[in-house]
Every structure is written in C-alpha cells, then in structure tokens.
Amino acid sequence: MKKVITLFFVLMGIWIFYSPFASAEVSLQQQIDITPANGIIHLDNKVYSGNIVIKKPLTIVGSQNTVIRGDGKNNVVTIQASNVKLESLKIMHGSINRNTLEEYAGIKITHANENVLKNIGISDSYHGVYLDYANNNLIENIKVTGLGGNKIGEQGNGIHLNFSNHNRLFHSKIKETRDGIYFYKSEGNKVSDNLVEKTRYGLHYMYSDGNQFYHNRFTLNSAGAAIMVSRHIQLKDNEFSFHEGPKAFGILMLESEDVQVVNNQFFHNVRGIYIDNSFKNKVKDNKFSLNQVGIEVLSSSNNQIFTGNRFFDNTAPVITDGVRSYNSWSDKGRGNYWGNGFPLSDLNQDGVGDFPIAYKSSLYKLLNEHELAYLFMKSPAISLYEKLGQLMNGQDIMFEDAYPLVEQKTSFPWTWMSPFILAIGACYLLIRRRRKVKCTY
Amino acid sequence: MYILKEWKEESRGVGIWIALAISCVASMFILVQSRSFPSEQGFEAMLLSLYEMNLYLIPLLSLFISSLSIVSEKEQKTLMIFLTKKESYRSFLLRKSIAVQTVLIGIFIVWNFVLALPMKFIQPFHLKSFLAYLLAIVVLLFIFNQIGIFLGSFCKNRLQLTGIVIFSWFGFLYLLDLVFLYLLPSETKNTIEFFSAFYFLDPLHTIYFYLENALGLLSLDHLSKIVQQMVWMSPTYYLFIILLIWTVIPFELAVWFNRKGEVE
Numbered sequence: 001m002k003k004v005i006t007l008f009f010v011l012m013g014i015w016i017f018y019s020p021f022a023s024a025e026v027s028l029q030q031q032i033d034i035t036p037a038n039g040i041i042h043l044d045n046k047v048y049s050g051n052i053v054i055k056k057p058l059t060i061v062g063s064q065n066t067v068i069r070g071d072g073k074n075n076v077v078t079i080q081a082s083n084v085k086l087e088s089l090k091i092m093h094g095s096i097n098r099n100t101l102e103e104y105a106g107i108k109i110t111h112a113n114e115n116v117l118k119n120i121g122i123s124d125s126y127h128g129v130y131l132d133y134a135n136n137n138l139i140e141n142i143k144v145t146g147l148g149g150n151k152i153g154e155q156g157n158g159i160h161l162n163f164s165n166h167n168r169l170f171h172s173k174i175k176e177t178r179d180g181i182y183f184y185k186s187e188g189n190k191v192s193d194n195l196v197e198k199t200r201y202g203l204h205y206m207y208s209d210g211n212q213f214y215h216n217r218f219t220l221n222s223a224g225a226a227i228m229v230s231r232h233i234q235l236k237d238n239e240f241s242f243h244e245g246p247k248a249f250g251i252l253m254l255e256s257e258d259v260q261v262v263n264n265q266f267f268h269n270v271r272g273i274y275i276d277n278s279f280k281n282k283v284k285d286n287k288f289s290l291n292q293v294g295i296e297v298l299s300s301s302n303n304q305i306f307t308g309n310r311f312f313d314n315t316a317p318v319i320t321d322g323v324r325s326y327n328s329w330s331d332k333g334r335g336n337y338w339g340n341g342f343p344l345s346d347l348n349q350d351g352v353g354d355f356p357i358a359y360k361s362s363l364y365k366l367l368n369e370h371e372l373a374y375l376f377m378k379s380p381a382i383s384l385y386e387k388l389g390q391l392m393n394g395q396d397i398m399f400e401d402a403y404p405l406v407e408q409k410t411s412f413p414w415t416w417m418s419p420f421i422l423a424i425g426a427c428y429l430l431i432r433r434r435r436k437v438k439c440t441y
Numbered sequence: 442m443y444i445l446k447e448w449k450e451e452s453r454g455v456g457i458w459i460a461l462a463i464s465c466v467a468s469m470f471i472l473v474q475s476r477s478f479p480s481e482q483g484f485e486a487m488l489l490s491l492y493e494m495n496l497y498l499i500p501l502l503s504l505f506i507s508s509l510s511i512v513s514e515k516e517q518k519t520l521m522i523f524l525t526k527k528e529s530y531r532s533f534l535l536r537k538s539i540a541v542q543t544v545l546i547g548i549f550i551v552w553n554f555v556l557a558l559p560m561k562f563i564q565p566f567h568l569k570s571f572l573a574y575l576l577a578i579v580v581l582l583f584i585f586n587q588i589g590i591f592l593g594s595f596c597k598n599r600l601q602l603t604g605i606v607i608f609s610w611f612g613f614l615y616l617l618d619l620v621f622l623y624l625l626p627s628e629t630k631n632t633i634e635f636f637s638a639f640y641f642l643d644p645l646h647t648i649y650f651y652l653e654n655a656l657g658l659l660s661l662d663h664l665s666k667i668v669q670q671m672v673w674m675s676p677t678y679y680l681f682i683i684l685l686i687w688t689v690i691p692f693e694l695a696v697w698f699n700r701k702g703e704v705e
Binding site: 148149150152198217219220222239241242244245246247265267268289290313366369370371372373375376378379380381382384385388 | 477486614628646665
C-alpha cells in the first residue's frame with residue numbers, strides 16, 4: 001500500500017511540476033550558448049520558452065509553427081551582437097510594463113549592427129521590433145500585431161528606431177499597434193513596401209533626417225505619417241488612405257524642411273497633407289482624390305513648391321488659414337490639375353490652361369472655428385455655404401496657379417460596360433413588349 | 442391586395458422607371474470612376490460613393506413617388522371607397538404604407554443586386570459591406586417614403602405637393618446642415634450633447650455615420666474628447682432609433698393632419 005501511495009505522489013509531482021516548455025526553455029538558451037559563433041540553430045515546430053539573449057553572431061531558423069514565447073516580464077528576444085539572423089519565427093508574450101525606462105519589445109536589437117530579421121510574426125508585446133543604437137540592419141517580412149481597439153495607447157510601436165541609422169525595413173505588415181513605425185534621431189534608413197493599418201500614427205517621425213519611404217501603404221490609421229522636426233526626407237509612391245477623424249491627415253509636416261513628396265496617392269482622408277511651420281518642401285505629381293481637404297497649408301509655412309499634382313473630387317482642394325504665405329503653386333511653368341470644378345481652355349494644346357486660376361473659399365474659418373466642422377465637409381450644404389460666403393465677401397484666396405494643367409479626357413470603358421447596358425435595355429424592351437401583348441389580348 | 446394594387450400602379454406609371462433610370466446612369470459613372478480606387482477598401486469606398494450619389498436622388502424620388510401615391514388615391518376617389526368599407530384612415534394608411542414601402546424598397550433592392558454584378562468586375566466583392574450598404578439604402582428609402590406618405594396625406598393637390606416635396610428635399614439636404622454650420626461655432630463642451638441629439642436626429646447624418654462605420658472606414662476607437670461626447674452610442678443603435686422615430690412620427694402626423702379626399 002505504501003508503495004502505491006508513494007508512486008501516486010511521485011506521479012502527481014511529475015504531473016504538477018512538468019511543463020512542456022521547461023526543457024525547451026533551457027535548451028534554447030543553452031543551445032544558443034553552446035553554439036559557436038556564426039553557427040546555425042534549426043528549431044522545430046514547437047513552442048520554445050523565452051526570454052533569450054543572443055550575444056554572438058549566429059543564425060536561428062524556425063519552421064512554420066516555431067514559437068518563442070516570453071515570460072511576459074522582459075524582451076522575448078534580445079540581440080546584443082552583430083550579424084545575427086533570425087528567420088521564420090513567431091514571437092509572443094513580451095512584457096507590456098510601462099512603469100520602467102526599459103522599452104520592452106518582442107525583438108530588441110541594442111547596440112548591434114548588420115542583423116537580419118526575416119519572416120517573423122510578433123504579437124502580445126509592448127513594441128514589436130525595437131532598434132536601439134542599431135545600424136545597417138535588415139528587417140524584412142515582419143508581421144506585428146498589436147492589441148488594437150481601445151488598447152492602442154497602452155502599448156508601444158510596431159517598429160521603433162531609436163538613434164538607429166541606415167537600416168532597411170521592407171515588406172512588413174504592422175497592425176493595431178500604437179504607432180506603426182517610429183523614428184527618433186535615426187538617419188539614412190530606407191522603408192519600402194510596408195503596410196501599416198489601424199494604428200494611431202502610421203509613421204511617427206522626430207528629429208530624423210535623410211530617410212526614404214517608397215511604395216508603403218498607410219491606411220485606416222488615426223493619422224498617416226507625422227513628420228516632425230526633420231529634413232531631407234523622400235516619400236515616393238506611397239498610399240495614404242482612409243484617415244478619418246477630426247484631426248486626421250495623410251501626411252503632417254511640422255517644422256520640417258526639404259521633404260520631397262512625390263507621386264503618392266492620397267485617398268479618402270480628412271486632410272491629404274497638412275503643413276505647419278515648414279519650409280522648402282516639394283509636393284510633386286501626387287494624386288488627391290475624395291479627401292475632405294486636399295492640402296492644408298498654414299501661413300507659418302513658406303517656400304513650398306506644389307507642382308504636377310492632380311486633384312479629384314475633394315471637398316476643398318486647398319485650404320489655408322487665410323493669411324498670405326509665400327508658397328508656389330507651379331514650378332518651371334508647370335502648375336497642377338485641379339479637377340472638373342475648375343474648367344479651363346487650352347487652345348494651343350500645350351497641356352497648360354490658357355489663363356491662371358485662383359481658388360477662394362470661406363471654409364477655412366469654419367474649420368478653424370470648431371473641431372466638429374469636419375462632420376459637415378461631405379454635406380451637400382457645403383457648396384451652398386461657399387456660395388453664401390462668396391456673396392457676403394467672406395472668402396479669401398487659397399491658392400493662385402499661374403500654369404494650371406489640363407488633363408486629357410479618359411474614355412468611357414465601353415468594352416465591359418456595354419453588355420450591362422444592353423442587358424438593361426433588353427429587359428426594358430421585354431417588359432414593354434409583354435405589356436403590348438397583354439393589351440392586344 | 443394593397444401591395445398588388447401599388448405594384449400595378451407604380452409599374453404602369455413612369456415615376457419609378459425614371460427614378461431607376463436616373464439611378465442607373467449615375468451609378469454607372471460612379472462605377473467607372475471607382476476603377477481607379479485602391480484595391481483594398483476600394484469596394485467600400487465605391488459603396489460610399491454610390492451612397493453619396495443616392496443621397497441626392499433617393500430622398501427626392503421617394504418623397505415624390507410615395508406622396509403622389511396617396512394624392513392619387515384622393516384624386517381618383519379610391520380613398521373614399523376604401524374608407525366607406527368600414528376601414529379607418531389609420532388602417533388605410535397602415536396598409537398603404539406597407540404597400541408603398543414593399544414595392545419601392547423591393548424594386549431598389551432588386552436594382553442594387555443587379556448593380557452588384559458589374560461591381561464584381563471592378564473591385565473585390567465583400568458581401569458584408571454590400572449588405573451594410575443595402576441596409577443604409579433601405580433605411581433611407583423607408584424614412585423618406587414615410588415622410589412622403591405624410592406629405593401626400595397632408596396636401597390637397599399635386600401643385601401644393603410639388604412645392605412642399607421640393608422644399609422638404611431642399612430642407613433635409615441643404616438647409617438643415619446650413620443651420621448646423623452657422624450654429625456650430627457657438628457650441629461648447631456643455632452644449633455638445635444637445636447638439637449631438639439634433640445632429641443624429643437628421644436621418645441623412647445618422648445613416649451616413651452608420652454606413653461609414655459599418656464599412657470599416659471610420660473607427661470609433663480613439664476619438665477626441667469632444668467627439669466622444671458627441672458619439673455616445675453605437676451607430677447601429679442610432680440607426681434603429683432614427684428609423685423608429687422617422688417611421689412613427691410621420692405616420693401619426695399623417696393620421697392627425699389628413700385631408701381625406703379634400704381635393705381641389
């Protein structure tokens with residue numbers, strides 16, 4: 001009997017204290033420790049316990065369902081060495097403690113360069129990836145999923161760069177984090193082909209010069225890209241869409257200089273671009289469609305150049321604060337295309353209108369007076385409000401374009417619309433014919 | 442019987458077909474324009490554009506069609522026949538409302554499903570978004586049909602009706618918002634809830650707000666304090682509350698202020 005009882009307690013003890021992760025936890029950190037520098041660790045399809053710290057160059061390659069799960073008290077993976085490569089991993093359950101100076105993350109690279117993070121999913125962590133004094137790293141195909149909903153403010157950013165230069169951030173997806181990509185005093189980075197959605201600021205940007213953003217998509221965030229106190233930035237071929245809310249914008253430029261905004265699409269935002277206290281920026285060849293305000297420029301901003309932009313169906317293409325500022329709405333004889341609301345003739349067919357155009361509006365007063373004015377920007381009454389403003393001399397000049405562009409007419413897509421139109425016509429004729437037949441009888 | 446009668450009258454008249462033809466042409470232009478929308482959420486943006494176009498058409502058309510339907514009953518003396526058959530005006534109006542709503546909403550639902558066919562060639566089709574759009578259209582039709590029935594019940598003749606219908610349409614679409622715009626600068630944090638109640642009482646605001654939210658284009662997660670004060674309920678609740686208000690009140694007004702057969 002004693003033996004049976006002893007055996008029972010032994011088995012109970014094993015069952016209680018056994019953890020499927022316990023051996024993995026030890027083994028993963030141990031494996032890292034015993035693997036020689038520049039070695040490769042292949043991980044199985046199972047859950048490994050974090051937290052792990054990597055202090056030498058090596059490669060860790062996971063499988064389809066390899067998970068590294070932290071204890072919720074620290075960074076899940078900390079990289080303190082250069083030339084580390086992490087690939088095909090799922091990382092989760094880092095600390096979300098905000099009462100500390102430590103910025104916790106799913107993966108934190110600190111004072112280390114030339115690392116590669118590839119095909120990695122990160123969730124349930126304060127920051128997704130945190131680069132702290134880390135240069136020349138490649139971050140590719142990372143998926144960071146935040147807490148979303150009302151908890152956006154309680155967490156960190158998708159990818160956070162702090163004093164980190166010349167990194168490459170490619171093909172990543174960031175969703176429902178506080179800010180999508182956050183830059184602080186980080187220079188010469190290249191960010192391309194990323195998707196940032198449902199965050200607070202898609203791109204939050206402070207004191208960082210000389211970075212490049214190509215082919216990214218910022219959508220459904222509280223605001224697209226906030227570029228503040230920075231210079232020499234290139235934003236090319238990006239999409240900023242569906243940024244709705246009283247203070248929302250596609251791009252905010254605040255105290256910024258020499259920002260090149262070229263060939264981007266601004267679609268369905270409250271404001272496409274909002275420029276305050278900024279100088280010598282160039283906004284060229286962008287498309288603004290279905291925004292409430294295409295571009296809002298405050299009088300504190302001067303020497304901006306706007307050229308080759310196309311405006312379609314925005315409630316107001318341009319809004320200022322009514323005070324004259326010195327921005328140019330054309331460059332080298334090339335202005336902007338302002339849409340069907342500005343009819344133009346082009347008798348010499350050079351693509352430039354035969355006369356300059358000026359746009360007057362009284363909407364800026366309304367927008368400046370109350371935050372809730374944006375609720376009415378899609379209202380049909382806005383056109384009436386503008387007419388009344390015109391009659392009562394309440395309008396001010398928003399822009400003057402000396403060389404407005406004339407857009408070539410696009411043709412109606414008869415090839416695929418004609419079967420549909422013919423089908424409707426046939427239905428109508430059929431009904432008429434049936435009626436005639438009934439009448440005859 | 443009422444529904445069949447209404448269908449025969451509507452289908453033999455030109456009003457509903459003109460309404461559909463206008464909607465058809467305008468929808469085509471929206472579809473053509475939406476080819477350049479971004480691929481993700483492009484379908485939702487297209488639906489929102491279609492709704493914005495319908496915002497001009499549906500109130501006017503449903504006000505005209507539904508009110509004329511009541512006035513025709515008066516002019517053709519069929520109303521008198523109905524009322525002499527032991528039927529109260531309330532009962533007549535209820536049956537007539539059901540008939541008008543069924544026919545007009547039915548036609549527009551069928552039309553929107555037809556329109557869904559070319560939509561599929563333009564943007565990736567999302568059924569949930571399409572159903573949200575359809576609900577918005579149905580609620581818009583329902584409310585303005587009911588207001589039209591009230592106007593038809595109230596007016597003596599077609600001329601009077603035409604004037605009142607156009608004024609109502611202009612009022613809903615332009616004047617109300619213009620009043621809001623001029624009142625807005627005087628609104629403070631203390632009065633914002635009062636302002637909100639009036640804002641959402643306007644069916645055009647509420648339905649648009651619901652649709653934007655249902656299509657996933659407007660998040661209510663992190664709003665500013667003043668907007669949080671303004672929006673203190675789910676958009677779906679707002680929608681059903683205004684549906685209830687704008688169904689019951691016009692109906693009761695139509696019963697109280699009716700001019701049975703007082704045709705000039």
